[in-house]
Amino acid sequence: MEVIKIEGGRPLKGTVRIDSAKNSTVALIPAAILADSSVILEGVPQIVDVEHLGMMIEQLNGKYEIDNDELTIDPTHLINTPLVEGAVNKLRASYYFMGALLGKFKEAVIGMPGGCYLGPRPIDLHLKGFEALGATITQEAGSIHLKAEKLTGAKIYLDFASVGATINIMLAAVKAEGMTVIENAAKEPEIIDLANLLNGMGANIKGAGTGEIRIQGVTELHGTRHAIIPDRIEAGTYITLAAVAGDEVKIDNIIPHHLEALIAKLREMGVDIEVHTDHVIVRGRKEMKAVDFKTSTYPGLATDLQQPLVTLLTQATGVGMVTDTIYSDRFKNCFELNKMGANIKVQGNSAIVQGPSKLSGARVKATDLRAGASLVIAGLIADGVTEIGNTYHIDRGYSNIEDKLNNIGAKVWREDVTE
Ligand SMILES: CC(=O)N[C@H]1[C@@H](OP(=O)(O)OP(=O)(O)OC[C@H]2O[C@@H](n3ccc(=O)[nH]c3=O)[C@H](O)[C@@H]2O)O[C@H](CO)[C@@H](O)[C@@H]1O
Numbered sequence: 001m002e003v004i005k006i007e008g009g010r011p012l013k014g015t016v017r018i019d020s021a022k023n024s025t026v027a028l029i030p031a032a033i034l035a036d037s038s039v040i041l042e043g044v045p046q047i048v049d050v051e052h053l054g055m056m057i058e059q060l061n062g063k064y065e066i067d068n069d070e071l072t073i074d075p076t077h078l079i080n081t082p083l084v085e086g087a088v089n090k091l092r093a094s095y096y097f098m099g100a101l102l103g104k105f106k107e108a109v110i111g112m113p114g115g116c117y118l119g120p121r122p123i124d125l126h127l128k129g130f131e132a133l134g135a136t137i138t139q140e141a142g143s144i145h146l147k148a149e150k151l152t153g154a155k156i157y158l159d160f161a162s163v164g165a166t167i168n169i170m171l172a173a174v175k176a177e178g179m180t181v182i183e184n185a186a187k188e189p190e191i192i193d194l195a196n197l198l199n200g201m202g203a204n205i206k207g208a209g210t211g212e213i214r215i216q217g218v219t220e221l222h223g224t225r226h227a228i229i230p231d232r233i234e235a236g237t238y239i240t241l242a243a244v245a246g247d248e249v250k251i252d253n254i255i256p257h258h259l260e261a262l263i264a265k266l267r268e269m270g271v272d273i274e275v276h277t278d279h280v281i282v283r284g285r286k287e288m289k290a291v292d293f294k295t296s297t298y299p300g301l302a303t304d305l306q307q308p309l310v311t312l313l314t315q316a317t318g319v320g321m322v323t324d325t326i327y328s329d330r331f332k333n334c335f336e337l338n339k340m341g342a343n344i345k346v347q348g349n350s351a352i353v354q355g356p357s358k359l360s361g362a363r364v365k366a367t368d369l370r371a372g373a374s375l376v377i378a379g380l381i382a383d384g385v386t387e388i389g390n391t392y393h394i395d396r397g398y399s400n401i402e403d404k405l406n407n408i409g410a411k412v413w414r415e416d417v418t419e
């Protein structure tokens with residue numbers, strides 16, 4: 001079993017360059033199949049989710065070529081193969097092939113998505129959207145069959161501003177006949193990035209980034225070149241770790257506007273953050289006071305940063321409560337942090353953290369992607385060596401994490417150990 005080992009207690013100093021957004025990239029790759037010629041994505045992060053989507057493009061007989069961080073997807077000879085085996089259940093975003101294949105071929109057969117378990121993650125809103133556009137849906141033995149004689153634009157109200165449902169409906173509607181209006185659409189920056197790619201391919205989408213997205217269907221989409229936005233969650237993770245372990249760390253290649261909720265809350269705790277156009281400088285390792293955090297949809301505090309923030313609170317003075325309004329069961333990291341000496345109680349969808357606690361190195365498991373990030377941060381400040389198992393979760397979303405940390409003075413390495 002591969003583990004990540006961290007020798008804690010080394011003050012961090014230097015620059016971390018943030019890669020492009022996982023949650024954009026994993027939508028942009030399936031979107032590319034809607035074109036009839038090559039789509040080039042600039043700045044693709046080296047993460048396992050991207051590799052898995054590449055395998056799915058190849059299952060569909062598409063060409064998938066990465067040259068450094070530039071990805072070319074050529075969908076010219078695409079075949080509508082059922083995606084029920086292979087990478088489909090290795091990641092959440094595989095479900096974007098539902099919308100993309102439905103949009104392109106009016107039919108898709110696809111297995112259920114994987115991704116982190118964070119509590120129930122139903123896809124009823126995605127299916128409701130496809131039905132509104134004219135698709136018939138049948139489900140059997142872990143796979144979903146979507147079929148439409150034709151797709152017709154519709155008005156679709158989402159009961160919850162779901163990122164996944166908004167994206168999937170956009171992908172299915174972009175070539176539908178007439179106008180689709182998504183009401184109570186998700187407003188996350190990754191939705192805007194997707195709309196920009198699709199519009200570059202010839203789509204007609206207005207309102208992305210607001211609660212009402214209007215999609216006028218077009219008959220053809222062509223290849224284009226698109227630069228992916230920076231990863232606000234990777235950025236937020238490094239900002240958080242710099243707050244507890246950094247002397248002075250520059251987090252570069254970001255859009256600070258996407259991180260306003262986080263930056264405001266960290267400042268409330270007493271963290272020194274200097275904001276510039278495309279980077280921030282964090283001067284950490286100072287006294288912090290505990291605050292409460294509550295996650296919500298964008299522009300609120302991202303649920304994907306909630307677990308790293310729990311680690312931060314273990315170093316602040318007082319009691320802080322972290323409430324996750326998006327996912328009911330995203331607290332497995334808390335039990336691992338307690339093994340390292342933290343004092344955290346989980347109650348319903350909240351974690352109550354009493355700090356400050358002295359953390360000590362221990363053997364822990366990354367139960368999901370951001371739990372992994374929360375344990376890496378804990379390892380950086382703990383006394384002694386921390387060993388983190390289930391590294392595959394971390395590799396779904398953080399590119400070159402050891403190099404990025406070692407470059408700013410950490411001591412992080414991988415080892416194969418017997419279980
Ligand atoms: C690949 C990707 O981009 N993943 C992100 C995406 O996940 P994902 O797209 O799965 O998240 P959603 O925004 O869809 O889910 C938010 C909430 O809505 C509920 N829901 C969602 C769909 C549905 O059909 N029915 C339903 O009830 C979910 O259970 C959850 O409680 O947005 C989340 C919320 O910002 C992030 O944590 C994930 O990192």
Ligand SMILES: C=C(OP(=O)(O)O)C(=O)O
Nearest residue numbers: 092093115116304369370
């Ligand atoms: C929950 C996440 O990812 P996914 O939706 O891909 O499981 C995440 O990025 O934190």
